[in-house]
Amino acid sequence: MSLASCTILITQQTDRSIALTRSLSKALQLGTAKTVNLRLGSKNVTVALKPLNRKGNLLVIPASVATSIRLPSPGKCQVKATGNRELQIGPLIGFLTGINIPDGKPGQQKQFIREFLEAGHDRSYTFAFSPSGVNWRDEVVTGYFPLPGGKWVRRTVPLPDVVYNRLGHRGAEKTMSIREFKERFVSRRIPIFNWSFFDKMDVYRLLEDDLQAFSHVPESSSGPSPEEIRRMMEKHRFVYLKPTAGSLGFGIYRLTYNPEKGYFARYRKDGSNVLIRFPRFEGLMNMLRRQNIRLPNYVVQQGIRLIELDNCPIDFRFHMTKNGEDEWVVAAVGAKKAGRGSVTTHVRTGGMLMTPEQVLSTVYGSRGADILVKAKEVAVKLAEAIERNYPHRLGELGFDLGIDQDETIWMFEANAKPGRSIFKHPALKVQGKESLNNLVEHCLFLSRFRARRES
Ligand SMILES: Nc1ncnc2c1ncn2[C@@H]1O[C@H](COP(=O)(O)OP(=O)(O)O)[C@@H](O)[C@H]1O
Ligand SMILES: [Mg+2]
Known part of the structure; x- marks a missing residue:
């Protein structure tokens, strides 16, 4: 396989031949081939090859050929020659979202989509699409490409x-319909990553047999009975009760026993924090019952005594991505100080939101850097362990990690579709861009639009 970056131009000619500059032809080791199978995503067409007497890596495609492979636009991308006379343009990267792109409403998620698509702009055809945009029979997708000035253009590719x-x-x-939808990519050998949201307990269980990783998971028990909650409280004196499919801190209780x-x-009630004492365990359970807590949907977890600043607990968001070498990397770390x-x-x-350097140097002085x-x-070990034990592909993870008073590191949850709020911190903006770059490289x-190290 040989691979090159190139710029594609579209002309109004009607013949079925494409023209390559000498440098591109050489980079792709095309030799004396007269015809190739030109491919984009799932579409291909046979075309003749012509030389083009210009400088640089240019590929000129007649509009009729561009239409038959549904090339969305001219521009910069990669081109790859495989042994069997195939020239593949791409990659065609699909960002799958439930958001309605053309409704004209701005929003954070849309901004993120645009940033990702723009990060891929100079080396791929990257677009956003929703499940309803896919036509499986014709093997095409109607999606949205970003235009300058905040506009979008709709194309079928x-x-x-x-x-x-x-x-x-x-x-x-x-x-079922979304599961089947995703399975259809898998059965066509189209890699799809970030399979679905995680439930907290599923992740803890995934790591059960991975001794090293599991040592960072607080003791947890799923769908606890009142007896189990009492046992955990007597053992740890301090537990968290949280919905296994929850997020953003909704429905979480911090329970202590003295x-x-x-x-x-x-817990949080109507926008403020409340602290209530119960002389007896039954009183605590009655309160939970009155609040319609459904224990089968909850996890009770050993409480971790976090490091603190100004008497407020601190924990950390580790935003993990895979990179172009298929390795897990820490794209950014944000520190979060509780209100x-x-x-x-x-x-x-x-x-x-703070930087981890700020927090760790205040708490640990010069040792802060080593602890980070x-x-x-x-x-990285946790991400590798989750991936090892998970049956689907992952490309991104957001860990909520805590450090306790003994410097032990604990994982509270792993988010499979991590939010990006830490990147609002001015000191983390560069890492925010870097994280998108990693994801594009991972795509x-x-x-297979990137040289792979032989393993
Ligand atoms: N076992 C625990 N011990 C101490 N603090 C915890 C524990 N579990 C959660 N927390 C605190 O609560 C926050 C939210 O918990 P998390 O499991 O991430 O739920 P959510 O999905 O709502 O974000 C964590 O970031 C951490 O600050
Ligand atoms: Mg969380």
Whole structure:
């Protein structure tokens, strides 16, 4: 296989031949071939080859040929020659979203989609699409390409070479129709990564047999009975009760037990933090029942005594991506300081976003840098372990990690479709861009538009 970056031009000629400059032809080792099979995504057409007497890596395609492979536009991309006289243009990267792109409404998610598509702009054909945009019979997708000035253009293109799944609705993703939809890519050998949202307990279970990784998971118990909650509280004195499919801190209770004083529950109610004491365990359970907590949907978890700043607990978001070499890397780390009296560190509940350097140097002085290095190593190991034990492809993970008073690192949750709010911090903007670059490179890797190290 040989691979080159090139610029594609479209002309109004009607013949079935494409023209390549000498440097492109040489880079692709085309030799004396007279015809090739020109491919984009799932479409291909046989064309004659002509030389083009110009400088640089240019590929000129007549409009009729461009139409038959549904090439969306001229521009920069990659071209690949495989042994059997095939010239593949691409990659065609599909960003799968539930968002309605053409409705004209701005939004954070749309901004993120645009940033990702623009990150891929100079080396791929990258577009956003929704499940309803796919026509399986004709093997085409109607998707949206970004235009300068915030506009979008709608184009129908072949099935992509790789799919980055960012469908944003937890419930919808579990439905049979969406599962079948995703399976259809798999059965056509189109890599799709970020299979679906994780439930917290599923991730803890995935790591059960991975001794090293599991040592970073607090003791957790799924769908606990009141007896189990009581046992955990007696053992750890401090537990978290959280919905296994929850997010953003909704529905979380911090429960503590003091043999002299009784049981305490801290949680968020109507926009403020409350702390209630119950002399007896039954009182605590009655409160949970009154709040319609459905224990089968909850996890009770050993509470971790986090490091603190100004008496407020701190935890960390590790944004992990895979890169062009198929390795897990820490794209960025954000530190989150809990709002006063809040059970979680979310900004929504008064939390504050900081850099890990700020926090760790305040807490640990000059040792802070070493602790961050160690935490990054743990995060990479955790990502590798999750991937090893998970039956689908992953390209991105957002870990909520805590460091306790003994410097042990704990994983509270792994998000398979991590939010990007940490990148709002001015010091993390560069890493935000870098994370998108990693994901584009990973798409190049998965679609085989990147040289692979022989293994
Ligand atoms: N076992 C625990 N011990 C201490 N703090 C925890 C524990 N579990 C969660 N937290 C705190 O609550 C936050 C939210 O928990 P998390 O499991 O990430 O749920 P969510 O999906 O709502 O974000 C964490 O970022 C952490 O600050
Ligand atoms: Mg979280």
